[in-house]
Amino acid sequence: MSANDIAWEGAADAGKAATGKPETGKPSPGIAAAGKQGRARLPKWLYGWVLPLAVLALWEAASALGLVSDSALPAPSRIARAFWQLCASGDMAEHLKMSALRAGGGFLLGGATGLLLGVFTGLGRWAERTLDPSIQMLRTVPLLAVIPLFILWFGVGEFSKVLLIALGSFFPVYFHTHLGVNSADKKLYEVTRILQYSKLKLMTKLILPAALPNILLGVRLSVGASWLLLAVAEMMGASAGVGYMIQDARVYAQTDIVFVGILLFALVGKLSDSAVRLAERRCLRWSNTYKG
């Protein structure tokens, strides 16, 4: 008898005990469900919270007992209080607004350029041969290495910040759009020839929808990149923004505010990622392994 069989029997027994039903030849779905319930009573969504909550509780206890230094690891309750104070004073809204403008502006600029260029090089052999190698080469340059150049050229003002973010969000969208457009199904292309699609319809009704899964993947990666570069850009010198808030708090050794800043990045990052995922689910309802 395999381990699986034993586990199954155990579950069936638990089910029998719970429901009090007489044993039948075949385990019914009810019994199986009862067995599962016996093993875990937590609702599904709670699972992900178990570990962080346990860590927080431990952390808070360690702080209260004086086991960790307050300046290195302030208690969660202190971070929460700092969070609330920054909320109440309106500082946080101000910083967030500034950061969102920079990240959003850079993302839109870079993403739109990436989309256009990706479609361009994905469609034309000539464009691909002349442009793509250069872009692929630039892609391998670590973006942080060009920051000094940007500062020399454009100073530390908004322009170089937005440009840095735009550059970072350009590559994923470009790369994945190029890939998606390039890999549009040749068989469906034949169908559009038979049905006499115009150039415009070919673009909007075959190439773009076919590339959409790839494009959205690129967008998701870009959103991540733009938050990363936002933090970098705001730390290289700014007078507002979440990155600036962190940098400023570091100078005054306000570790709790540094934590608040990190938390904000995590929240906003997760939120924007979820938004793109939602868009993916909405737009790609048709896809899953359809071959036709």
Add this chain to the structure above:
Amino acid sequence: MLTIERLNKTFAAPSGPVVALSNIRLQVERGQFITFIGPSGCGKSTLLKIVAGLDTAYEGTVELNGKAITGPSIEKGFIFQEPRLFPWLTVEKNIAANLSLRSADVRRRVDELIELVRLKGFEKAYPKELSGGMAQRVAIARALLRKPEILLLDEPFGALDAFTRSHMQEALLDIWQNSRTTMLFVTHDLDEAVFLGEKVVIMNPRPGHIRNVIGIDLPYPRKRTGASFQELRSRVLGEFEKVESPPQTDVGAGI
């Protein structure tokens, strides 16, 4: 009317040029149902692609109503072996494809066709939710919406199970009798060729050429089990058994 005269087609292969079609001669009257049958490599699909205008690198004359075929056009519909639906469009949008459903005329025709191919209730379904037979019926409706004068079908039911296939064959005959669209139907299924066609064009490979054309003078709907059906079926089969004999160079066919 479709006229094919002295059609030759050569492919460039690494080992040298390969003759895919050699001296094809064929005439198809409007409204006829012609089936093409032959082993793989006999050029039957190539012939269909040339008529569709998807392949224009050939020698000879291929004319539809006296006009040379230089590319795809709206009067030539094409059904591939796979349905080739756009996976991101619903059934009704797949049928409309590049035409707008907001046009009242298109809307009405699409609804009629959905009725005709018996897909009522599936208008808003995505291709992934359809069975192979249903998807192929969407493809047929998509071709018919353009009111083609000639419908080219390249082994359209080859991937379907036997039950769905025979249902689809009857559905196609229905459509043909209602619309009087000229049908050129490529298959490698002997029964299918005899069951559907008014004439069966038998093709042989190396090089691809027309071996014979056999008229099937049986009234529709045909019975596969009937004695005359079986007799014609054996005649067509008999042509294949002569494959080993050297190909005749100038066998053409006037239909």
